[in-house]
Amino acid sequence: MTHNENDGFSGTDRFEIIRELGAGAMGVVYEVLDCQHKIIVALKTLKTVAGRKLFRFKQEFRALTELQHPNLIQLHELFADGDLWYFTMELVPGVTFLEYLRQAGD
Numbered sequence: 439m440t441h442n443e444n445d446g447f448s449g450t451d452r453f454e455i456i457r458e459l460g461a462g463a464m465g466v467v468y469e470v471l472d473c474q475h476k477i478i479v480a481l482k483t484l485k486t487v488a489g490r491k492l493f494r495f496k497q498e499f500r501a502l503t504e505l506q507h508p509n510l511i512q513l514h515e516l517f518a519d520g521d522l523w524y525f526t527m528e529l530v531p532g533v534t535f536l537e538y539l540r541q542a543g544d
Contacts, residue, residue, distance in 0.1 A: 446522055447483045469529060483524040499525050
């Protein structure tokens with residue numbers, strides 16, 4: 439199993455990485471295959487497990503799972519694997535903001 443230098447996540451028996459979608463201050467988001475449910479989802483990891491960051495990560499997950507609206511993504515599950523924390527959510531196909539701007543300029 440190879441590790442991603444950004445966060446240590448390299449997939450699991452259940453989640454097979456398809457590609458990295460983006461990275462920010464708190465973590466990395468991947469497009470993954472959920473082999474158990476046979477669907478493509480987004481998976482967000484937490485880069486470092488420090489008390490405050492872990493609290494914010496869990497708080498983000500809990501707050502968003504309580505919200506349901508057609509214009510919001512649905513969160514699925516929260517996982518802890520040793521020092522690695524991640525959650526899965528609905529994957530919304532689209533383009534990055536820069537790609538959108540480039541298309542608009544054509």
